[in-house]
Amino acid sequence: MSFSAAPRLTLVADIGGTNTRVALADNKVLQEATIRRFRNADYPGLETILREFLAGHADLTCHGTCIAVAGPVAHGVATMTNLDWIIDEPTLMRATGARNVALLNDLQAQGHALGHIVPENLRPVFGVASTDTQAAKLVIGVGTGFNAAPVHETVGGRYVAASECGHVNMPVRNEADLRLARFVETAHGFPGVEDVLSGRGLERLFAFVSTEAGAPAERSAADIMAGIDLNDESGLANQTARLFVRLLGAEAGNLALTHLPFGGVYLCGGVSRAIAPYLEAMGFEAAFRDKGRFAGFMQNFSVAVIEDDYAALTGCAVYLAQQKSE
Known part of the structure; x- marks a missing residue:
């Protein structure tokens, strides 16, 4: 009689600017029943969250920990971009008892998840990705912030390369975009991509659109999305969403030319999922391919939206399993 080996469970977490998701994984397989979500504002730091999570799994021996963070990672230390937390490997070891620990940028985790996401959770936008398994891919995250990783x-x-491309110049195509750049740079003294392509970026776009219309106003990102009506082109929510989609298409096209992801471009993050139903109608593809004499070349790239909210957790599990197999 043979017995299957007991699972060697690992702890994985995805820390965004607003929430942290924590779960257990068995090798590369995420144990979805264990997923818990924590509101970051309710905790002083990640260690408190991990200890609370593990308190619900008293008999667990944690064989490894991989954490995805919305911010840069260097020399085993992660600095959150939109959260006042600093996370390092000794903290993870202390909180979980695991000796095998890893820190990834959240977009790196999304990149490692590709190939492990069920087809039903991939929403095609346009094009068909190359069948070449060695072709490069690109993940673009739009949520609390903006980032991308080849x-x-x-x-x-x-290999998924880290970047902080949400903090480069926003795309400028016409005079209105230049006015927008001047409008948003008042916040930080620089018109970055994340200032227009993120949750708060959507809010800044609404403020700009309403100001241009002569009636300055503010709306939350949720209210803007709720106000979209494709039958009312004159509505401020529609104008804001259409501007957002054009800028997103332009920047995604810029990144595609930079990294040549013939294996596909994948949009992820809460804002990407929310805007996905409007991408086709609001001209995303035209903005993506608006590259002058390279417009035809842009047909080499496909775009899809990752609709799996836990893809980064899967990516952490895959990365950790790959490290243990080396």
Whole structure:
């Protein structure tokens, strides 16, 4: 008689600017029943969250920990972009008891999840990705912030490069975009991509659109999305969403030309999922391909939206399993 080995469970977490999701994984497989969501504002730091999560799994031996963070990671230390937390590997070891720990940028985790997301959770926008399994891919995250990461297959396994491209200049195509850049730069002295392509970016776009209309106003991102009506082109919510979609298409096209992801461009994050139903009607594809003499070349790229809210957790599990197999 043979017995299956007991699962060697690992702890994975995805820390966004607003919420942290924590779960257990068995090798590369996320244990969805264990997922818990924590509101960051209710906790002083990640260690408190991890201890609270593990308190509900008293008999667990944690064989590894991988954390995805919305911010840069360098030399085993993560600095959150939109949250006043600093996370390092000793903290993870202390909180979980695991000796095998890893920190990833959240977009790196999304990149490692590609190929492990069920087809039903991938919403095609346009195009068909190359069937070449070695072709580069690109993940673009739009949520509390904005970032992107190229995904490469190498002889040593998958490599997902980190970046902070949400903090480069926003795309400017016409005079109205230039006025927008001047409008948003008053917040930080610089018109970054994240200032227009994120949850708060959507709010800034509404403020700009209403100001241009001669009636300055403010709306929350949720209210803007709720106010979209494709039958009312003159509505401020519609105008805001259409501007957002055009800028998103332009910036996604810029990133595609930078990284040549013939294996596909994948949009992820809460704002990406919310705006997904309007991408086709509001001209995303035209903005993506609006690259002058390279417009035809842009047909080499496909775009899809990742509708799996837990893809980053899966990516953490996959990354950790890959590290243990090396």
